[in-house]
Amino acid sequence: MRQFSAVISVNNPAAPDWMHLAFEWPNQTEDPPMDQPKPGQFFTVLPPFVETTAGALLRRPLAFAGFTSDGSVKHAHALYQIRGPMTRALSLMKPGMSLDVIGPLGTCFPLPHADSRAVIAGGGIGTGPVLFLAEFLQKQGFDTTLALGFRSESRIPLRGTYESARLPIWNSLIRKAVIATDDGSAGIRGTIIDALMHLQQSSDISRWHLYACGPAPMLAALGKFAEQAAIPAHFSAEQWMACGVGACHGCVISTKTNSYLRVCTDGPVFDASIIDWEADRR
Amino acid sequence: MHRRPGIRCQHYRLGGRQKMNTAIGSDSTALDLRVSIGSLVMQNPVGVASGTFGYGEEYRELVSIDRLGALYTKAVTLEPREGNPPPRLVETPMGLINSIGLANPGIERFLTEKLPLLKQHRCAIVVNIAGSTEDDYVQVVERIEACAGPGQVPGSGVDAYEINVSCPNVHRGGMSFGTDPALVERLTRRLRNATRRPLIVKLSPNVTDITEIARAAETGGADALSCINTVVGMVIDTERMRPAIARGTGGLSGPAIRPIGVAAVWKVSRAVAIPVIGLGGISTAEDALQYLLAGAVAIQVGTALFQNPSAPLEILDGIAAWMQRHSVARLDDIRHMME
Numbered sequence: 001m002r003q004f005s006a007v008i009s010v011n012n013p014a015a016p017d018w019m020h021l022a023f024e025w026p027n028q029t030e031d032p033p034m035d036q037p038k039p040g041q042f043f044t045v046l047p048p049f050v051e052t053t054a055g056a057l058l059r060r061p062l063a064f065a066g067f068t069s070d071g072s073v074k075h076a077h078a079l080y081q082i083r084g085p086m087t088r089a090l091s092l093m094k095p096g097m098s099l100d101v102i103g104p105l106g107t108c109f110p111l112p113h114a115d116s117r118a119v120i121a122g123g124g125i126g127t128g129p130v131l132f133l134a135e136f137l138q139k140q141g142f143d144t145t146l147a148l149g150f151r152s153e154s155r156i157p158l159r160g161t162y163e164s165a166r167l168p169i170w171n172s173l174i175r176k177a178v179i180a181t182d183d184g185s186a187g188i189r190g191t192i193i194d195a196l197m198h199l200q201q202s203s204d205i206s207r208w209h210l211y212a213c214g215p216a217p218m219l220a221a222l223g224k225f226a227e228q229a230a231i232p233a234h235f236s237a238e239q240w241m242a243c244g245v246g247a248c249h250g251c252v253i254s255t256k257t258n259s260y261l262r263v264c265t266d267g268p269v270f271d272a273s274i275i276d277w278e279a280d281r282r
Numbered sequence: 283m284h285r286r287p288g289i290r291c292q293h294y295r296l297g298g299r300q301k302m303n304t305a306i307g308s309d310s311t312a313l314d315l316r317v318s319i320g321s322l323v324m325q326n327p328v329g330v331a332s333g334t335f336g337y338g339e340e341y342r343e344l345v346s347i348d349r350l351g352a353l354y355t356k357a358v359t360l361e362p363r364e365g366n367p368p369p370r371l372v373e374t375p376m377g378l379i380n381s382i383g384l385a386n387p388g389i390e391r392f393l394t395e396k397l398p399l400l401k402q403h404r405c406a407i408v409v410n411i412a413g414s415t416e417d418d419y420v421q422v423v424e425r426i427e428a429c430a431g432p433g434q435v436p437g438s439g440v441d442a443y444e445i446n447v448s449c450p451n452v453h454r455g456g457m458s459f460g461t462d463p464a465l466v467e468r469l470t471r472r473l474r475n476a477t478r479r480p481l482i483v484k485l486s487p488n489v490t491d492i493t494e495i496a497r498a499a500e501t502g503g504a505d506a507l508s509c510i511n512t513v514v515g516m517v518i519d520t521e522r523m524r525p526a527i528a529r530g531t532g533g534l535s536g537p538a539i540r541p542i543g544v545a546a547v548w549k550v551s552r553a554v555a556i557p558v559i560g561l562g563g564i565s566t567a568e569d570a571l572q573y574l575l576a577g578a579v580a581i582q583v584g585t586a587l588f589q590n591p592s593a594p595l596e597i598l599d600g601i602a603a604w605m606q607r608h609s610v611a612r613l614d615d616i617r618h619m620m621e
Contacts, residue, residue: 001343003591046589055375057536058588102344102591240371242378242588245344247336247356249385250371259364260385265340279367 001105001245002026002034005098009075011091017081018157019091021062023099025074035104037064037076039133040213040236040269043103044244047089056085061241061264063213064104065128066135066170076103079128079157105244107269109133109234111140112209116232118142119199119208121192121222123149126213127157129236133211135169145199146177149192149218153185193221205229212236216277223277233272239263254279313605314612315598317351317580319557320480320505322442324406324580326351327613328570328598331561331584332410332444332484333357333382337396338403344591348404349598354508354582355400357412357446360422362388366451372517372526377538377563378585379515381451381529384412389425397430401439408482412446414455416469419445423476432478442479445470445504448486448511450533460486460511463498470502482559484508485550487539492546493553506557508582509550510543536585537563544576551577551617565593567600574601574616 010022026034037043044059066077082091093099112118118137122130127148134146150156156179158170179187180195188194192214208229212222213236226233241251246265253263254276261267261275315326329352330345337355338347347353365385372379387395400407409426413419423443430438447466449456459465466483473481483499485492487510496507512533517526525531543562551558560573561582570581586593601613610616 003344055377056373057376057378057585058373100590240369240373242371242380242585243334243340244588245340245591247340248334248380248588249356249365249382250380252365252368252370252385254368260368 003102006101008095015157022075022077037104038108039136040108041104041106046100060086063129065132116209117207118144121147121212123214129213147195148177149180152183220277235272236268237263322480324351327580328594329582331582334584350405352406354408357384357410358392359412360418367528377534377536379532379534381527381532383451389422393429397439406441408442408444409440410444444482450514457486461489463494467498467502470499470504474503480505482506486511488514496550496554500554508559510546510562513539539563544572547578548576567597570597575620577617
């Protein structure tokens with residue numbers, strides 16, 4: 001983990017409300033060399049326009065969505081949605097500008113067993129990290145399937161005209177993914193669970209290792225699905241965060257044993273069976 | 283007077299980040315930034331506030347802890363505490379409301395797991411103490427005294443105590459002590475009898491007259507006061523029609539409360555003879571100087587760390603630059619400078 005000033009290389013709209021951010025990773029000649037981001041990990045940013053951000057105060061956590069090499073220069077990527085003043089300020093930044101970054105932070109997704117099938121479910125805000133995980137596991141030679149859920153076709157990032165020159169892999173991953181939309185405008189009509197039920201018809205579920213990142217209701221449904229199927233599952237959680245490094249205990253989520261874990265340092269990736277995914281919704 | 287090993291007489295030189303071991307006045311650019319709290323000498327006035335910096339482990343890779351004046355630990359209670367249910371945080375314009383609920387590993391794990399690491403730091407370590415009953419506070423201090431030795435043992439990992447009688451996020455103890463002058467005086471006196479280390483009582487702004495509580499702590503034997511803890515606040519989610527944080531109300535911190543803190547320090551420092559440590563919404567050197575001019579001898583940085591972990595040391599550099607610009611050689615003179 002380090003705080004550094006990163007030069008932005010890409011900050012483009014990738015779909016309505018979606019932005020693709022990339023920045024140069026600090027020089028690896030530093031001693032000790034900085035850890036490279038792994039799927040599941042995140043970073044926090046502080047856009048420089050704080051005075052115009054309507055009193056917003058805290059850094060914003062964003063999940064890594066890719067890590068690429070461009071000759072000797074490495075780039076970290078993220079997909080983010082414009083949700084409030086801080087992400088709006090971030091969306092106004094141009095390539096070449098410098099961004100205050102702290103990272104890499106948090107835990108990463110563990111590898112599946114060699115004979116497992118990695119079934120990776122994502123949707124909404126969780127799309128970026130699952131793309132990174134799918135790419136990573138595919139490169140390692142794992143049997144990998146990506147399933148994505150969205151409200152409607154227009155909400156799917158990187159499916160329309162936006163092609164990232166630096167990350168063509170995203171477009172191909174999304175083209176090959178099993179898609180579910182609430183309104184049926186693309187793929188299967190229904191939720192991510194319907195997409196998994198569809199997959200299950202042609203696949204031995206006992207070999208699955210389920211990975212997920214997405215909105216809380218999606219994770220709650222996927223938690224139940226994994227429990228009923230008795231398959232290993234690792235999900236990345238989201239929570240309001242202040243320090244991002246484990247000091248303030250502000251970002252906890254509830255476990256099934258009535259204790260709390262910090263999303264920023266105990267997570268964000270958790271063994272899905274220990275978390276009470278319904279707790280926040282009661 | 284005890285001084286920590288290796289920090290004999292520290293002065294601050296602008297421009298470089300090195301510290302010099304020279305006599306006062308031998309260099310026209312040397313500034314005396316030291317702060318005395320009872321028998322403790324802090325190398326400079328900038329501390330990191332309790333609850334925002336853990337026990338020093340989490341920020342180790344991001345902050346040069348040894349350059350701080352003091353590290354105020356997360357509160358330690360007698361028993362381990364899980365804290366309050368989530369969500370525990372909500373952001374509000376120029377502020378942050380939290381309801382952590384004193385989550386901490388308890389005194390025994392503090393002594394075995396946290397104290398050995400705290401001993402490694404060269405800045406002053408102030409251990410923040412909280413409890414549900416008077417006996418809780420006394421027992422925590424007695425356990426630490428038994429393990430860390432009586433008085434200020436160099437490198438003991440405990441240079442002073444900050445007594446938290448102002449946490450707004452627990453049902454028992456916390457702020458319910460800090461709003462009653464008689465309870466504050468009695469608790470301070472009992473702790474005074476339990477330790478020779480400096481005692482700093484952290485005051486709540488959620489009272490009618492903060493000077494009344496300040497005087498009670500002074501009468502009870504406090505060496506200093508920290509002013510202020512968070513201000514009770516609430517945000518309501520109008521779509522879900524429920525409070526934004528699970529416990530309903532929480533403690534508001536950040537720039538939104540800075541004027542409340544400055545006014546409290548201004549009032550309290552005129553009501554008591556003991557030193558006052560200012561905190562509440564300090565993000566810049568200018569904010570810190572407002573507190574120092576209002577009468578504080580030192581300051582703490584909390585919520586600003588979340589935005590920028592470098593804030594405390596940038597504030598320290600900014601205070602030194604201001605002193606140079608205004609030809610002030612001794613930090614302790616600032617509190618007498620306001621017209």
